[in-house]
Amino acid sequence: MKHTRIVVAHYGGPDALQVLEEECPEPKPGEVRVRVLAAGVALPDVLAREGVHPETPPVPFTPGWDLVGVADRLGAGVSGIEPGQIVAAMPISGAYAEFVCLPQLELVPVPSGLDPAEAVSLVLNYVTAYQMMHRSAKVGSGQRALIHGAAGGVGTALLQLGRLAGLRMYGTCSSRGASVVSGLGGIPIDYRHPDFVEEIHRLTGDGVDVVFDPIGGSHLWDSRKALRPGGKVVGYGLSTSLRGEGLTSSRPGRRQRFRGTAVFALYIAGGWLLPGRKRVIPYSIQTLKRLKPALFRQDLIALLDLLQQQKIKPLIAQRFPLAEARRAHELLGKGGVTGKIVLVCNGASPEPAAP
Ligand SMILES: NC(=O)c1ccc[n+]([C@@H]2O[C@H](COP(=O)([O-])OP(=O)(O)OC[C@H]3O[C@@H](n4cnc5c(N)ncnc54)[C@H](OP(=O)(O)O)[C@@H]3O)[C@@H](O)[C@H]2O)c1
Helix, strand or coil: CEEEEEEEEECCHHHHHEEEEECCCCCCCEEEEEEEEEEECCCHHHHHHHHCCCCCCCCCCCCCCCEEEEEEEEECCCCCCCCCCCCEECCCCCCECCCCEEHHCCCCECCCCCCCCHHHHHHHHHHHHHHHHHHHHHCCCCCCEEECCCCCHHHHHHHHHHHHHEEEEEEEHHHHHHHHHCCEEEEEEEEECHHHHHHHHHHHCCCEEEEEEECCHHHHHHHHCEEEEEEEEEECCCCHHCCCCCCCCCCCCCCCCHHHHHHHHHHHHHHHHCCCEEEEEECCCCCHHHHHHHEEEEEHHHHHHHHCCCCCCCEEEEEEEEHHHHHHHHHHHCCCCCCEEEEEECCCCCCCCCC
């Protein structure tokens, strides 16, 4: 049986994504073949396509951090899972395919009846948001939070989970995202505003308890200035280091590490050494999952439960058929996307379910 898989043939712009037709993979012992219904499209996929994300595999590779699908065929020795069970996984690469074989241990059961596109939005974005909020920052009700990139995939997840946690929230975004941020309970601050630190102090007096910062570089230090004493910056991305390195460029063959990593380490050390009890804490979903896989599983199950109870509602920016992965990357690369872009296949509807 043939299936479709998307391949990054060389590092570069969206045209590096190619559609491949090939034989379906067979599960090895301990593996389950998953028939993919939805695969998330995220900035880390774009960065891997460019060859600049720390998790970038060697070319050729299939991108795709996260997926939701149906257990389709069991490898030898697999038990405790039935064909037909809906599952979620975060393989980091490989999800842009109709069929993927994964170790059974990687699979998390998904309650039936959920929209696969909404469920897949939880895997990378909401687990990131949930773990930063409850495991790194350990927020408490009534605290103030500044969320950078608040209209984006992780940002909107932080806003929804922050509202459930009883936070008072401020969110930097472009003017296009302001209504989304206020609709989710945050006070929007235009990130092109010359000084968000000043704006935060004007709005709050002594600053916020926590800042979630995906921008990195010197931006982390500005975020620290927005804290009240005892506050924390959770740094989880280094987007700044990448601007100017040619996002959506077509220069082939580059494979660069974030230059901002060393700067990050300096800010973490500075947070401990300088007065004011203001700390900078790094967060990485893949590092935590590798060190403590049980926490990833536990947190994803908790989020799937919140989705089933309709306490959270991921924003789906757009659904594309799998073969249109290139268009999905072009859209994400342009910016201004609110919520999650999802690739759908194997009969999952490209239209949202009726409310
Ligand atoms: N450490 C981890 O475990 C982890 C996990 C997941 C994601 N990440 C990282 O988190 C970052 C965000 O991912 P995402 O999927 O949420 O991306 P996304 O959906 O593209 O959202 C990014 C948002 O940031 C906004 N933005 C751009 N420049 C900004 C600035 N200077 N200040 C404030 N907001 C700005 C963008 O607005 P406009 O488009 O309107 O300009 C966009 O809404 C990426 O760097 C990703 O690699 C890290």
